[in-house]
Amino acid sequence: MNNKRSSSIKKEIFLPAIIGDWTNYTSEKNKDSISITKSIGLSNKTVSQETINDLLFFHQEFFEEFFNKIAKEINTHIEIDTISINVLNHQLFKNSLKDDIYQCKFELPELEQIDLILTKKATKYIAHRLCGGQSQPEEMTDPTEVEISLVSVMNDIFLKTLSEKWKTIFPFIPESHQSTFGHYNFHPQQADNETIIELNANFKLFNQHDLSCKIIYSLETIEKLLFFDELLNSNIVENTHLNSNTLKNTKISVKSIIGETTLALNELQNIEIGDVILLENQKLTDPIKVIVDESIVFNAIPIAINDREIGAQILNTPQFDQYKKEASKPSMGPFITSNKTHPAPPTHENDPIIERPPIEDTTSVEQNDIAELSNNLTTEENFESVNNSSQDMVTDNEIIAEQPPISEESTDEGIANDDFSWDDLDDG
DSSP states (O other): OOOOOOOOOOOEEEEEOTTSSEEEEEOOOOSSOOEEEEEEOOOSSOOOHHHHHHHHHHHHHHHHHHHHHHHHHHTSOOEEEEEEEEEEEHHHHHHHOOSOEEEEEEOOTTOOOEEEEEEHHHHHHHHHHHTTOOSOOSOOOOOOHHHHHHHTHHHHHHHHHHHHHTTTSSOOOTTOEEEEEESOOOOTTSOTTOEEEEEEEEEEETTEEEEEEEEEEEHHHHHHHHHHHHHHHSOGGGGOOOOHHHHHHOOOOEEEEOOOOOOOHHHHHTOOTTOOOOOTTOOTTSOEEEEETTTEEEEEEEEEETTTEEEEEEOOOHHHHHHHHHHTSOSOOTTOOSOOOOOOOOOOTTSOOOOOOOOOOHHHHHHHHHHHHHHHHHHHHHHHHHHHHHHHHHHHHHHHHHSOOOOHHHHHHHHHHTOOOHHHHHHO
16 A cells, blocks of 8 residues: 655646637646545544555545546536545444445445445535536525436446555446445444445645545455555465466466567558568577566477477576576676685486586695795706705716726736735745
8 A cells, every 4th residue: 555645736727718618627736735634433443553654645646536527527626625534433434423324335246344424415516516506506505306317427437446546455346336325324234333435535625725625445444455565565476375276277478489689660650571580699509588477488499299399409497597697707806806616506307407617715725836936946956956966976087087997907906915814925
């Protein structure tokens, strides 16, 4: 329910011109907002204060729309003075009425009571205007049957406007009403102390104030309307209960698109039978789009069924396309401060799997580079020391190589002279 806390009325009214036809005249915008009041009577059951406020401002908007339409219907100007709400019962409401009333009871399915009520004075003024009157009626007698029949043109306007305001929770059924003039009456199955809600709008016609139009709801009717209005405003997923019958009988539109293109207006005017239209960015081997409910997109290829019908074979799922879209986003860069982990690819037997290299940690890479650099420096120092030692070894080898080699004969003689024997001592 849309709650609007302030309003100003600007009506379009029709006045007869001197030359005989009708001219449009727009009244000046009222400086002050509509005066809105509320009172709570005694009843066995009631509604919350918040609900009363919502209903009050909800019907403020309704009465503005309704009287706009009535002003056009009777070709005159109507101003709203005050709008009020009252919670009471049938007996209290009946006792508050001083004269007979015009009452229209609407027969609506599953709704107990919605009544349109006009006071005797309001009924007489509207009927007088519909009969062509340009000023206040001279006598305030009870309206005749003809006048009641003329006022009843408001019934369908009232019900249609109210149905649209309640988002067509209840349907607009033309001539689904019964109009009477007399005492207030209610259904026999309703008790005298049953709670009703009265919305009253005092309006001005022919510069006469205190003309009253009322809407009477039973408490049960208001509770049903508020319940369905809350369902319409809430998330539909949370209030949808699916069963086998619902799934079987719910139909969703599915369409396939081969490709798209744009044509100039002169090209469209020159199209003839046999002309070929080139589809942009679409190859013969590219898949077609299968769109479910204008939002879910599958890739598919056209196939022949029974050599007489055409179908579409699904190639991938929408979840896989979403994964590819997320996987194509960069994970590292100068403007990316955090590492983003990509979602795991969906497991589907027909979907290809795209492998992505693991994301490297920049901190560990920098530490590894520093360690590698230090290892390289240490290796270079060791390499220089090894080179120095190898040069020393080469010098020693060169010295040994410069000495003359020892022959085998001289070696044998030296070995023989070196032998010691006790016989040599005896000979000397």
